[in-house]
Amino acid sequence: MDQTVRAIEASEIHSWAQCMGVGFLYTVADGYPEYLLGDVDLERTWGAFDGERVVGTLRSFATAFTVPGPATVDASALTNVTVAPDHRRRGLLTEMITADLHASAARGEAVGILIASEYPIYGRFGYGAAIEGAAYAVDLPSTRFRRRENDSEIDSGSVELVDLSTMRHEAPPLYERFRTARPGSIERSARWWDRVLHQVEVPGAKPPQGYQALYRSPQGVPEGYVRYRASQGWDSMRQTGELTVEELVATTPAAYERLWRFCCDVDLVTKVRAGDRPVDEVLPWLLEDGRAVRQTGRFDFLWVRVLDVVGALSSRRYSADGRLVIEVADTLGFAGGRYALEGGPSGAVCARTDRAADLSMPVGALGSLYAGGVSARVLCDAGYVDEHTPGGLDRADVMFRSSPAPWCATWF
Numbered sequence: 444m445d446q447t448v449r450a451i452e453a454s455e456i457h458s459w460a461q462c463m464g465v466g467f468l469y470t471v472a473d474g475y476p477e478y479l480l481g482d483v484d485l486e487r488t489w490g491a492f493d494g495e496r497v498v499g500t501l502r503s504f505a506t507a508f509t510v511p512g513p514a515t516v517d518a519s520a521l522t523n524v525t526v527a528p529d530h531r532r533r534g535l536l537t538e539m540i541t542a543d544l545h546a547s548a549a550r551g552e553a554v555g556i557l558i559a560s561e562y563p564i565y566g567r568f569g570y571g572a573a574i575e576g577a578a579y580a581v582d583l584p585s586t587r588f589r590r591r592e593n594d595s596e597i598d599s600g601s602v603e604l605v606d607l608s609t610m611r612h613e614a615p616p617l618y619e620r621f622r623t624a625r626p627g628s629i630e631r632s633a634r635w636w637d638r639v640l641h642q643v644e645v646p647g648a649k650p651p652q653g654y655q656a657l658y659r660s661p662q663g664v665p666e667g668y669v670r671y672r673a674s675q676g677w678d679s680m681r682q683t684g685e686l687t688v689e690e691l692v693a694t695t696p697a698a699y700e701r702l703w704r705f706c707c708d709v710d711l712v713t714k715v716r717a718g719d720r721p722v723d724e725v726l727p728w729l730l731e732d733g734r735a736v737r738q739t740g741r742f743d744f745l746w747v748r749v750l751d752v753v754g755a756l757s758s759r760r761y762s763a764d765g766r767l768v769i770e771v772a773d774t775l776g777f778a779g780g781r782y783a784l785e786g787g788p789s790g791a792v793c794a795r796t797d798r799a800a801d802l803s804m805p806v807g808a809l810g811s812l813y814a815g816g817v818s819a820r821v822l823c824d825a826g827y828v829d830e831h832t833p834g835g836l837d838r839a840d841v842m843f844r845s846s847p848a849p850w851c852a853t854w855f
């Protein structure tokens with residue numbers, strides 16, 4: 444059979460979804476392909492075909508990606524990448540990814556982003572691990588907040604349980620305020636919110652589980668929300684219940700503290716778990732004993748692939764004023780060259796140059812450095828970055844650093 448890679452047609456979504464289900468080891472529910480058709484952009488939805496059979500899947504979507512500054516850059520988010528187990532090692536993945544990268548570059552998207560199901564795959568295509576996530580466990584018997592509820596420093600705002608329809612109304616604008624301020628964040632569509640908050644019936648989805656609460660300031664302004672689930676547990680008449688934070692978003696420090704207090708005060712619960720959190724979680728610093736919070740996992744989450752060096756580097760801001768000449772190697776030809784960067788907290792300019800390089804690196808290392816979550820010195824010590832001018836590495840370390848740490852709270 445002839446093998447081809449091309450954008451799929453609407454009539455092929457059922458076969459495409461079935462192939463994706465095989466790749467991710469789940470059964471596609473009746474009606475799901477038709478629902479999925481409303482999510483995909485067919486021009487960005489690729490299929491690998493063996494004759495008429497779909498044997499590989501990949502799609503991307505456009506999103507604003509928040510970078511240090513904060514500022515935003517146009518990004519191509521890659522997802523749903525699979526190859527049928529009987530068609531591996533035939534170059535189909537390479538064809539699909541490179542086709543989508545070329546299309547993304549032609550549209551002017553400065554970077555590509557993805558969440559990697561397997562670590563070793565995407566470095567071959569110029570992606571670099573850039574933003575980490577972390578998981579935490581909170582031991583409630585040992586948890587005491589430093590500030591008491593009647594402390595004058597604790598505001599008189601309120602946390603209230605709300606239903607899903609109220610959350611659907613209040614959460615999106617809150618998240619958008621959070622997104623534009625937190626490096627690493629991406630946009631969420633109306634369909635994303637409808638699906639996650641169970642405003643529509645998605646074939647094969649589990650019924651709603653858990654609870655949701657909204658924080659309002661003393662003036663009644665929504666400033667944060669939490670989605671969580673909880674379960675009972677008992678051991679010799681002593682409760683051992685657990686609460687799992689699915690998402691906690693706060694736009695002010697007061698909202699952040701009050702929402703965590705709320706989670707830690709739920710009855711019948713002795714432990715709180717939270718995955719997909721930032722590596723610089725503030726919670727331990729709010730407690731009398733910070734050891735009550737343990738980081739139970741830390742992992743690569745978002746990967747970045749720079750397509751347009753000039754556009755990407757000039758779009759973000761830098762933590763200190765400085766100049767660098769960076770030479771980038773890119774075997775796929777999108778980002779290779781030598782670039783002069785002059786940037787600081789107020790803005791940046793970047794252009795191609797023939798000046799001598801201060802640093803050189805493959806494009807994947809530039810992707811790792813770009814969002815501000817990976818140290819230039821770590822990349823150098825690991826053999827990804829070479830320093831040619833004394834002080835260049837220290838300058839890059841300071842300039843590219845992001846505070847707060849970049850964090851992506853959205854799976855895609």
